[in-house]
Structures are given as structure tokens and as C-alpha cells.
Amino acid sequence: MTSSLECDVLVVGGGAGALTGALTAATLGLDVILAEKTEYLGGTAAYAGAGLWLPLNSVSAAAFADTREKVDAYIAATTDGTGFADLREAYLDAAPEMVDFLLQDPSVEFHWRAFPDYYPDAPGYMPSGRAIFPKPLPDWAIGNDLVRLIRPELPLIRGGHDTGNKLRGGRALLGRLIQACVRAGVRIELEAPLRELDTRPGEVVGACLGGRDGDMNVRVRTGVLLAAGGFDHDIDMRKREGHPVEAGWQMGAPGSTGEVLAEARRIGADADLLHEAWWTPAFDTPLGPSFRVHQRGHPGSIVVDQDGRRFCNESLPYDRIGRAFRTGVLNGTLTLPAWFIVDQAYVDRYGLNGEPPRAPVPEEWLAGGFAYCGDTLDKLAAALGIPAENLGKTIERFNGFADAGVDEEFGRGDNAFDLFFGDPDVNPNPALAPVRTGPFYALPMVLSDLGTKGGLRADPHARVLDESGVPITGLYAAGNIMASWTGSCYPGPGAPIGSSMVFGYLAARHMVDRAQK
Ligand SMILES: Cc1cc2nc3c(=O)[nH]c(=O)nc-3n(C[C@H](O)[C@H](O)[C@H](O)COP(=O)(O)OP(=O)(O)OC[C@H]3O[C@@H](n4cnc5c(N)ncnc54)[C@H](O)[C@@H]3O)c2cc1C
Structure with a gap:
């Protein structure tokens, strides 16, 4: 049986960027549905230490001095002409703002610890690093019902840890964001894969989702945020795009199979950097x-x-x-x-x-x-x-x-x-x-790899661009589904999740502005 739903914002995916976008939009008054394909929330962030490369944020400012000039010099030297200058500016402008926004929620806490940038010879290099980390979280602080929603740790042989009754690293970040989302009223649908985007000319107005009890047609008043990860496990596509990899070598969570990227391209979205990871x-x-x-x-x-x-x-x-x-x-x-x-x-x-x-x-x-x-x-x-x-x-x-x-x-x-x-x-x-x-x-x-990072072209508001560079109204992207602002550079620990969260945040802010017009 097919059911019909309506919301301001549909978020596709259940990783850190999706949750950040959902939390931001819901906190600012929008009605949000988050649809995750698998039985767990978290995506690849569940496997991560969850360093978050968010230069000039207020948490690391308490630990060491940094300046925008240094960050700009570092990025200019390391991206080597690859990546996207407009997205880089948007990222660096929004990262500290996003941290302060999230910290207003009582569930979200970060701390700084040293983990150096990745280009020690570049000007503006920060030997103590620019990453912050989520504070660990005892299971009881969010309750077993929410803990059970989070994708489990990797097995020990693959780099997982026995963390006892505490969420650490990426799972702590996810636990904190999930708790905040639930409190903010986000409706979470698991095992609800995006099947198709619903369009009018130049505009996305909804989507069809799979569901445990049948398909769901979702009419969307403001926008759809695609935060469905990369195409890590689509080995045919990876080989076509020149990735010299074999099946089974990828570290990303199993849901990163690229069909949402393909669906966005089907309706005219542009893509770039598809050879990157x-x-x-x-x-x-x-x-x-x-x-x-x-x-x-x-x-x-x-x-x-x-x-x-x-x-x-x-x-x-x-x-x-x-x-x-x-x-x-x-x-x-x-x-x-x-x-x-x-x-x-x-x-x-x-x-x-x-x-x-x-x-x-x-x-x-x-x-x-x-x-x-x-x-x-x-x-x-x-x-x-x-x-x-x-x-x-x-x-x-x-x-x-x-x-x-x-x-x-x-x-x-x-x-x-x-x-x-x-x-x-x-x-x-x-x-x-x-x-x-x-x-x-x-x-x-x-x-x-920790995920592919070529995908949809987006503008500084995270709006997905069509092949002529024009934003597709109502369609946004964040994380590994998006052509990364970093190009062929990995500036420091936490750039992947940081990017997913910041562009999820920017997308939500833009949708809030749109909804108010
Ligand atoms: C071991 C390890 C350690 C890492 N450590 C760090 C770190 O410390 N810092 C850092 O920044 N990065 C780290 N990374 C990388 C980082 O975790 C990922 O690159 C990042 O989390 C990707 O985020 P995302 O939001 O783009 O996608 P994901 O986290 O993969 O989330 C995408 C979600 O979308 C869902 N989805 C897919 N298709 C659909 C669909 N059709 N409908 C609905 N939902 C769908 C997926 O199931 C998934 O849950 C690490 C990675 C690994 C493997």
C-alpha cells in the first residue's frame, strides 16, 4: 500500500550531514522527515573517530590561536587549484557558525585534541591540528532505544573498538545528533530508501520512498536534502571513473551505493570529480x-x-x-x-x-x-x-x-x-x-578509502546545480554525494564529516530562508 506524507524538508540519508541538516531545519521551525535506506542511522560516521576539521571554531579557539589568513594560506597551498573556491569560502565561513549553532543544543558537546593537519610543509600548517571531536557519551545518557538505532562498530579486526557502555567517536557524534533531532521533532524513517525524485520543470517537489509498510509519496513544501553518501560500493561505476580498486577494499558503510547520485543526475543535476575519493x-x-x-x-x-x-x-x-x-x-x-x-x-x-x-x-x-x-x-x-x-x-x-x-x-x-x-x-x-x-x-x-568524494555540483548554499550551472529549485546536497570543495586535497582530519555537516547546515539555513519568503 502506498501512503502519502507531507513536510517542509525531506532529508535523504542518515549520516552526520543528514542529521545536522535535519536538526538545523527542525530547530528553526521546519517540519522535517529524515529517510534512511538501511536499518541503522549513522552511515560511515559510525565507523569514524569523528575528528571534525572545522577551522576557527570556538572550541579549538580555547586551545590554540589560529587566523583566517593562516587557514586561507594553508588551503591555497594544498588544494593546488583543484576543488571549488566558492564552496571553500562557504565552508570556512560557516564552520564556526555551525559549531556554535549545534552547541546551543544540550545534547551536543565537543572537545579539542591534537591531531595535526596533513600537509606539514604548507604555509599555515597547524601542528596541533584544527579538528574537534565529539565528547564520549554513556549509553544511558540517550537510552538503549536510541543507541540501537546507531550503526554498530566495525569488528575489532577491521579497526573497531570495544567501547563498553559508552558511545565514542562517530557513534558519540551520531548519538548526540540523533537525540537532538528526536527532541526537535524530526520524524525518522528507517528502511526507507529514496526511489525517485518528484519534479516539476526546474524544481523538485517531492519524492517516492520505499518503506517497511509500503511505498511513501512525500510532498515537500521547501526542499529535499540529499545526504546519501558516495558511490563507494558501486565498483562498476568506480572502475568506469578510473578508480583502481576492487570490490571488498572499501571502508564505507554498506549503504553508500550511489543510486541517489544517479537519480539526481537523471533529473539533470551536474556532477564533477567522479574520479576522487x-x-x-x-x-x-x-x-x-x-x-x-x-x-x-x-x-x-x-x-x-x-x-x-x-x-x-x-x-x-x-x-x-x-x-x-x-x-x-x-x-x-x-x-x-x-x-x-x-x-x-x-x-x-x-x-x-x-x-x-x-x-x-x-x-x-x-x-x-x-x-x-x-x-x-x-x-x-x-x-x-x-x-x-x-x-x-x-x-x-x-x-x-x-x-x-x-x-x-x-x-x-x-x-x-x-x-x-x-x-x-x-x-x-x-x-x-x-x-x-x-x-x-x-x-x-x-x-x-573513507568514501568517494566526487558527485553533485552544488553552490555555496548547497543547492544542486544543473548542467548549465543553475540551481535546481528545492534540491540540496551534502557530504560525499557532493563534488567536494577540497578537490584532490585532504587538508586535515575531519574534512569528510566536517564537509557533510557544514553543507547539511548550509542547506537547512537556505531552506529556512526560503520557507520564510
Ligand atoms: C574507519 C573510518 C574512519 C573515519 N574517520 C573519519 C574521521 O575521523 N573524520 C572524518 O571527517 N571522516 C572520517 N571518515 C570518513 C567519513 O566517516 C565519511 O566519509 C562520511 O561520514 C561520509 O558522510 P556522508 O554524510 O556523505 O555519508 P554517510 O555517512 O555514508 O551517510 C549516508 C547515508 O545515506 C544512506 N543512503 C544511501 N542511499 C540511500 C537511499 N537511496 N535512500 C536513503 N538513504 C540512503 C546510507 O545508508 C547512509 O546511512 C572515516 C571513515 C572510516 C571508514
Whole structure:
């Protein structure tokens, strides 16, 4: 049976940008329905640490001094002519305003902690970072009924954490936003996928949603905000757009399959940057990719290709090393998996892929083709099927760099970012230690991502543009469904969720203005 609904604002998607847009519109008096395709709210933010790169916000202002001039210089140097200047200005103008707006809600709390920007050599670089984080939230503070709505943590092998009875990181952000949305009167529909946008010439006036009890035709008085994520898991489309990836390498939540982007394009929306993603390498576990962002930065780790040779600075920020993987695969110099190699001293000091220090590498990893071990480097090379002579020479040279404290090949440890993730007790270079004490271990690394970031072209109010650059009345976009203001740059931790939230906020503000006219 098909039912009919009416609202001011329909939000499509249930991630952080969708919830921010819904909360903003509802708080400012609009009648909002939020429709999420899956059985959970949260999208990929549920897997995230939820750093939010929101320069010049009032929370981080209490921790360190920053200026718009510095931020502008940093962005100008790092985006390298890619991205969209009008969206960048809108983002930087609105980020502090959005934080203050959200903080008016008693459910929303942030704190600052250090996590550096990703381009340490750029002017305006902030070594302490520009990201804020949601404060953890005990389950009881929002109640089990709301906790159950949030997409569960990743399994431990994929980078999840056992957080007990507390929501942390992205799940804390989501819990806070969901509680605020419910209080503000947002009507939440789960398992309600957008099927079709309803249009009049040049205008979106509603949508058809699937539903647990049948389809729903929603008439929309003011606008539809598309915050349905990227096309992470549409591997055919990704290959068509030049992404050198295979199915199963993606870290994004399962709902990011791109059909909402396709539907917007069907009604005439323009798209750009479709070759782009928030890149990263990841360990290729039997349950899917594992992020483990700190692991590469610890000294005593090395990444080699299938010839047993290094091809990058292992300590690079994840998007930048991801781009090295991507470039290597695209130009034919790199075949994946690459191999992340450590020795017993590393395992004892830092642990492997989330296991605690000194914990033995799990038998099932070794038996199941995820982890490889060799008493000697020759034996490890044989297990990996890579040339032992090359691997031996590579590691001998690398160990020489570690002893001298200077990576003559890729400059690992030459900058503040590498040192942040290094080990201050390791000398002379905290980012470099030898790989010398057998047994030796290897994990396969593939090219993964935190979501695609090419999609709908939008204006500074988050209005979706048609192919002639004119806003489609009543249609808005936020997050990975949108062609990102960052272009091919990942300025610092929290740019993806930050972008989703800020453009969700801007869309809602514009819809509120529209509704009042
Ligand atoms: C391990 C990990 C750690 C990360 N850490 C960070 C971090 O610390 N900071 C940061 O900024 N980013 C981080 N990211 C990236 C970030 O989480 C995502 O890029 C971001 O959350 C994407 O937001 P979004 O709103 O565009 O989409 P999503 O969060 O993916 O939300 C989209 C939602 O729309 C729903 N949807 C899809 N199709 C439909 C449809 N047809 N109808 C209705 N709903 C639909 C989906 O099911 C999903 O719930 C991390 C990612 C991973 C994997």
C-alpha cells in the first residue's frame, strides 16, 4: 500500500550531514522527515573517530590561536587549484557558525585534541591540528532505544573498538545528533530508501520512498536534502571513473551505493570529480579493510611492493600515501597487495592491527592468509612470493637509514606530521627504527578509502546545480554525494564529516530562508 506524507524538508540519508541538516531545519521551525535506506542511522560516521576539521571554531579557539589568513594560506597551498573556491569560502565561513549553532543544543558537546593537519610543509600548517571531536557519551545518557538505532562498530579486526557502555567517536557524534533531532521533532524513517525524485520543470517537489509498510509519496513544501553518501560500493561505476580498486577494499558503510547520485543526475543535476575519493591504504583482512591509522607511523614498520622495494614514505598521512598507491597502480608500477612488514620488536612494542603490545599474532590470521610470518627475511619473502634478494637489500638499506636517523630515500621523519605518529623514545629519528629482530611479520595492504568524494555540483548554499550551472529549485546536497570543495586535497582530519555537516547546515539555513519568503 502506498501512503502519502507531507513536510517542509525531506532529508535523504542518515549520516552526520543528514542529521545536522535535519536538526538545523527542525530547530528553526521546519517540519522535517529524515529517510534512511538501511536499518541503522549513522552511515560511515559510525565507523569514524569523528575528528571534525572545522577551522576557527570556538572550541579549538580555547586551545590554540589560529587566523583566517593562516587557514586561507594553508588551503591555497594544498588544494593546488583543484576543488571549488566558492564552496571553500562557504565552508570556512560557516564552520564556526555551525559549531556554535549545534552547541546551543544540550545534547551536543565537543572537545579539542591534537591531531595535526596533513600537509606539514604548507604555509599555515597547524601542528596541533584544527579538528574537534565529539565528547564520549554513556549509553544511558540517550537510552538503549536510541543507541540501537546507531550503526554498530566495525569488528575489532577491521579497526573497531570495544567501547563498553559508552558511545565514542562517530557513534558519540551520531548519538548526540540523533537525540537532538528526536527532541526537535524530526520524524525518522528507517528502511526507507529514496526511489525517485518528484519534479516539476526546474524544481523538485517531492519524492517516492520505499518503506517497511509500503511505498511513501512525500510532498515537500521547501526542499529535499540529499545526504546519501558516495558511490563507494558501486565498483562498476568506480572502475568506469578510473578508480583502481576492487570490490571488498572499501571502508564505507554498506549503504553508500550511489543510486541517489544517479537519480539526481537523471533529473539533470551536474556532477564533477567522479574520479576522487578520500584515499587510504588498508590492511586486507578476511572481514574487509582495516584502517588502523597509527600503525604505519610507528617506527620499525616498512611497506614494500611485490618486488620487495619501498615506494613511499610509510608515515605519510593516509590520503597522501593512498594517492601514492593509486598513482602506482594507475601507472603500472605497483601491483597490489603491497606488504606491510614489521619485526618481533615492533609487535612487542606496539602490537599488530589492534592487538595489544606483546600479544602473539593470532593463529587464525596466520592460518587464514591474512598475516604471514618468517623466522628470517628470506623465509618471509618466500611466504609472500616476493624476491628474497630484493627484500633483504631493501631492509638492509632501510636499517642503515634508521641507524643514522635519516631516510635518504623518502624523508620519513623529516617533518612534524611523521614525528607526531612516531615514538619519542626512539632515537635518533622517532619515525624510523630498524626491522631487524626476527621473526618477521607481513600484512597485505590494498588501496581503500573513507568514501568517494566526487558527485553533485552544488553552490555555496548547497543547492544542486544543473548542467548549465543553475540551481535546481528545492534540491540540496551534502557530504560525499557532493563534488567536494577540497578537490584532490585532504587538508586535515575531519574534512569528510566536517564537509557533510557544514553543507547539511548550509542547506537547512537556505531552506529556512526560503520557507520564510
Ligand atoms: C574507519 C573510518 C574512519 C573515519 N574517520 C573519519 C574521521 O575521523 N573524520 C572524518 O571527517 N571522516 C572520517 N571518515 C570518513 C567519513 O566517516 C565519511 O566519509 C562520511 O561520514 C561520509 O558522510 P556522508 O554524510 O556523505 O555519508 P554517510 O555517512 O555514508 O551517510 C549516508 C547515508 O545515506 C544512506 N543512503 C544511501 N542511499 C540511500 C537511499 N537511496 N535512500 C536513503 N538513504 C540512503 C546510507 O545508508 C547512509 O546511512 C572515516 C571513515 C572510516 C571508514
